[in-house]
Amino acid sequence: MIVQCPHCGKPVAVNSLGRRPLNIPLKNVCEALRTYRSVVAAARELNCSPGYIFNALKANGLKLREVIANGKGYHLSQS
Secondary structure, three states, X not given: OEEEOOOOOOEEEOOXXXXXXXXXXXXXXXXXXXXXXXXXXXXXHHOOOHHHHHHHHHHOOOOHHHHHHHOOOOOOOOO
């Protein structure tokens, strides 16, 4: 893709724009929240932002309190 440089105004070829999506599975998000019981600690573990965790829960119709306290949300199969 060719974009215009904001400093000099010349066209510059770039491979892609922006950051690639993380695509962390909801299972991993819920598991980290249950383990650490804190959004900030879970975000550090998953190497993402706390906002990413909130957006993942919101997109799947889950509440933070339900996932942490009651264990609702994504249920892991018992082996």
